[in-house]
Amino acid sequence: MKIKIINPNTTWSMTEKIGLCARQVAAPGTEIVAVSPAMGPASIESHCDEALSVPGILDEIRLGEADGVDGYVIACFGDPGLYAAREAARGPVIGIAEAAMHAASMIGSGFSVVTTLERTCGIAWHLAEAYGMRRFCRQVRACELNVLDLERPGSDAYRIIVQECRRAMHEDKVDSIVLGCAGMADLCHAIGRELGINVIDGVSVAVKMAESLVQLGLVTGKHGDLAYPLPKSYSGMLASFSRH
Ligand code: 2AL
Numbered sequence: 587m588k589i590k591i592i593n594p595n596t597t598w599s600m601t602e603k604i605g606l607c608a609r610q611v612a613a614p615g616t617e618i619v620a621v622s623p624a625m626g627p628a629s630i631e632s633h634c635d636e637a638l639s640v641p642g643i644l645d646e647i648r649l650g651e652a653d654g655v656d657g658y659v660i661a662c663f664g665d666p667g668l669y670a671a672r673e674a675a676r677g678p679v680i681g682i683a684e685a686a687m688h689a690a691s692m693i694g695s696g697f698s699v700v701t702t703l704e705r706t707c708g709i710a711w712h713l714a715e716a717y718g719m720r721r722f723c724r725q726v727r728a729c730e731l732n733v734l735d736l737e738r739p740g741s742d743a744y745r746i747i748v749q750e751c752r753r754a755m756h757e758d759k760v761d762s763i764v765l766g767c768a769g770m771a772d773l774c775h776a777i778g779r780e781l782g783i784n785v786i787d788g789v790s791v792a793v794k795m796a797e798s799l800v801q802l803g804l805v806t807g808k809h810g811d812l813a814y815p816l817p818k819s820y821s822g823m824l825a826s827f828s829r830h
Contacts, residue, residue, distance in 0.1 A: 587656040587800050589793060591620040592646045592671075593768060594639035594662045595629050598622055599737050600769045604661050604789055607771040611790045616797055619655070621646055629733035630662050631703050640667035641824065647674040657796035659685075661768040661789050663701065664709045672812045678799040679806065682788025683710065686764045687719040689791045693784060694761020696724040698754035700747060701766025702736075704728040710766055724758040726766070736769035748777055755783050762786050 591608050593601040605620030612618050623642025627635040643660065644667065650658060657677040660668055665681030672679045690697035699710045707726040714723040729750045735741045747770065751763050762784035765774060774787035806812050817829040 587615065587797065588617045588619060588654060589657050589659065589796050589800075590646070590650045590653075590655040591618060591659045591661050591789070591793070592643055593620065593622050594626055594643050594660060594666055595635075595733070596622045596624075596626050596642075597628050597734065597737060600733075603772050604768050607774075607787065607789050608659070608793045611793055613797055616793075618793070619650075619653075620661075630664060630666065631706050631733055633709070636662075636664050636666040636709070640670060641827070643667045643671055644674055644827065647671050647679075651676065656800045659789065659792040659796055661792070663766045663768060663788065664706070665713060669812070672806045673815050675806055676808075677805055678796055680792040680796045680799075682768055682792045683713045683764075683766075684717050685792035685795050686786045686788035687714060687717055687723070689786055690762045690764050690784075691719055691722045694722075696722055696758070696760045697762045697764050697786070698725040698727060698758045698760045699723065699764045699766045700727050700729065700750045700754055702729060702731050702733050702769075704730060706766070724760050725754060727754055733767060733769055736767065744773055744776070747773060748780055751777055751781055751783075751785065755781055764788070 601622045608618045626639045626642035658679040660681045663683045665683045668681045710726045714720045729746045764786045771787045771789040778785035820827040
C-alpha cells in the first residue's frame with residue numbers, strides 16, 4: 587500500500603526527517619511518500635500559517651488521488667485542513683495530533699502535550715476539545731522554540747524539550763507525553779529512554795493507524811459531510827482548484 591505523508595510546511599529538511607521516521611515504523615509492504623506542498627509557509631505556528639497551508643495540502647491530496655495513494659497523514663500538530671483533506675480523499679486521512687492524543691488516551695488516564703511556541707498552545711487545547719480528548723489532556727506546555735529551531739544543527743532544542751518533558755512528568759503526573767510538533771519526531775525514542783515514560787510521536791502513530799484502516803478496507807465515508815466537494819469555480823490564486 588502507498589501512504590502519503592504531507593508535511594504542510596515547505597521546509598524539506600523536516601519533510602525528509604518525517605519520512606525517515608515514518609519508514610522506521612511502516613510495515614514491509616508499505617511505501618511511504620513524504621512531501622511538502624509547492625506553496626505554503628516555511629513553518630506553521632499560528633492560525634494564519636495553518637490557513638495558508640491548506641491550499642497546498644489540498645493540492646497534494648489531488649496529486650495523491652491521481653497517483654493511487656491509499657491513505658494520508660497530515661504531519662503538522664495543528665492538523666490543518668484535516669476535514670477538507672478527508673472530503674477530497676478516497677482513503678483515510680489521519681492528523682498527527684488526533685493520532686497521538688487518541689493513542690495516549692488508550693494507554694493511560696492523562697497526557698501532556700509538549701510543543702514549540704506558547705502561541706500554539708491554544709491550537710492544541712482546541713484540538714483536544716474537538717477530539718473529545720480534553721479529559722485526558724492535563725497540560726499543554728511550550729518550550730518557546732520556533733519550529734525551525736528544530737532544524738538548526740547545533741541548536742539547544744533537544745535539551746530544552748527534555749527539560750519541559752521532565753517538568754510535565756513530575757508536575758502534571760501524566761502517563762505519557764505527546765510531542766507537539768512533527769519536527770520532534772526523531773527525538774521521541776531518545777526522550778523516552780532518558781525519562782523512562784511513554785513519549786508519543788504523532789507521525790509514527792498516524793502511519794500505523796492509516797496502515798491499519800487501509801488494511802481493514804476502510805475508506806473515508808462519502809455519504810455525509812465528507813462527500814467529495816461540489817464542482818465549482820474558484821478565482822484568483824485559487825483558480826486551479828476549479829472543477830466543472
Ligand atoms: C507544527 C508542526 O508540527 N509543524 C509545523 O510547521 N508546526 N506545530 C507546532 N505546534 O509547532
